Amino acid sequence: MEPLSDTDFLSRFIGTNIKITTIHGHFQGELFHIDTARAIILIKVIDLSTGKTVPGAKLFLGHVILKVETQEDPSYHDGQEQDEPPDESGNMVSEDKAKSALKPEVVDATAPKNVKESDVQIPNYSGDEDINYILIDQFQPMFGPAIMHLQNQKVLGLAAVALNVSCHGKLCLLQIATKTRVYIFDIFLLGPKVFKNGLQMVLEDKGILKVVHDCRWLGNFLFHKYSVVLANVFDTQVADVYVFSIETGGFLPNHTSTVTECLTRYLNLSSSKVSYLTYKQTIMKDNPNIWCNRPLQTAALKLLSLEVLQLLALRLAMLDAMLADFTLLVDGYLTGYCHQASDMFLSAEKDASSEIPKELQQICVLQQRRREKALRLYQVTPQGHLIREDM
Structure with missing residues (x-):
């Protein structure tokens, strides 16, 4: 039988209560996850130095962990064999093994594509x-x-x-x-x-x-x-x-x-x-x-x-909605000339002036009508803004 890896060994304790001693203090909680990036996650965490509960989950990176202890026997997990028993106390993972298993590693952002995603x-x-x-x-x-x-x-x-x-x-x-x-x-x-x-x-x-x-x-x-x-x-x-x-x-x-x-x-x-x-x-x-x-x-x-x-x-x-007026202007621009008499269109020379065509000038009329309508529909604040009712 292949020996368990360090991470596999610690994974046998998932769901059990463990105590972690780090360079920052002592923490106790339920082991939730150990990932391949050598980090350990606890939930229902208590900071033993203050006695206060830490909200949510807490992540511990391998380089800050000094010791990992557990108070429960992980042998109840389905079908798992204890290839490597705990030490004589029956409740402690050795410091060297814990630090080795949780040693941080470089994350490869180009991980293989052929993985099954949890959709x-x-x-x-x-x-x-x-x-x-x-x-x-x-x-x-x-x-x-x-x-x-x-x-x-x-x-x-x-x-x-x-x-x-x-x-x-x-x-x-x-x-x-x-x-x-x-x-x-x-x-x-x-x-x-x-x-x-x-x-x-x-x-x-x-x-x-x-x-x-x-x-x-x-x-x-x-x-x-x-x-x-x-x-x-x-x-x-x-x-x-x-x-x-x-x-x-x-x-x-x-x-x-x-x-x-x-x-x-x-x-x-x-x-x-x-x-x-x-x-x-x-x-x-x-x-x-x-x-x-x-x-x-x-x-x-x-x-x-x-x-x-x-x-x-x-x-x-x-x-x-933003382009509604633009679309309206283009339609007017197009139909304005299409509806002219054919003889007028054929005899007319191309207008080289830069004057705004009357079809485009309709935007000013449209804006003025909208302002008048808005003043009828909305109340106005002292700052000149319209009071829009919540939907």
Whole structure:
């Protein structure tokens, strides 16, 4: 029988309570995961030096671990043979073995493509097709192929959730959607190196458009916490204000819109189709640490996947609204001459002047009519903005 590897040996203790002594202190919790990048993850963690509970999961890198101890016998695991028994105390993994098994290694962002991804099927908001979401909480084997897939895209949906959005906050999850799938990167577990190993390159790529709703907090978070400069962004919150200005002849609304309002307004989704976003806000209010808890709830992952995927459809609908006037002008430009008498058209010389044709001058008339209509429909704030009722 082949001897167990160091990581396999420690994996036999998954689900048991262990104590970890690091260069920073002593911690106790339930062993949740040991990945091939030589890191160990505990849940239900207690900082023994303070006696306080650590929210969510805690990641320990191999180079900081001094000793690993367990209080339970892992022999109950199905069909596992103890090729290598514990030491005489029966409850301690040797310091040398633990440090060897958890020794950090360089992450290869070009991992093999022929890996089986853990796709989870969930119904789309339209009910017509399925969505693939892939949770990436370790670097092997899915991280490399995910980065390669993202680098080959032209447009991505981008969203994130964080604990305490401030300079002292913590980014928990980053959702990125393509046309065919959604990747959810567990930043809480993967740590800052997730950006250096490929995500930063994707987020800073000026050839890849990122669709975000309210890019301000995320862009600020990425820059100050991870030195990532988010580039080439289509912000759906900005687009909504721009479209409103077009439709009202130049007025601004008195407030920006939420992603829920935008999805309802531009995709004509019923309240039941966007109710999951209300649910998201509710669970975040009831449990602010929900995004730090591990394992992540399937319902939460589905919710996050659907939100970021709908940003792609929202962008297309907004672009149609932005170009509505342009399309109208082009139609007028074309039909204005097509409807002239043929003899007039044939006898007319090509107009070489730079004067704006009367067909294009209609934009001024259209804007004036829209302003007059807007003043009839909306109340005006002292700042001159229109009060748009929440949907």
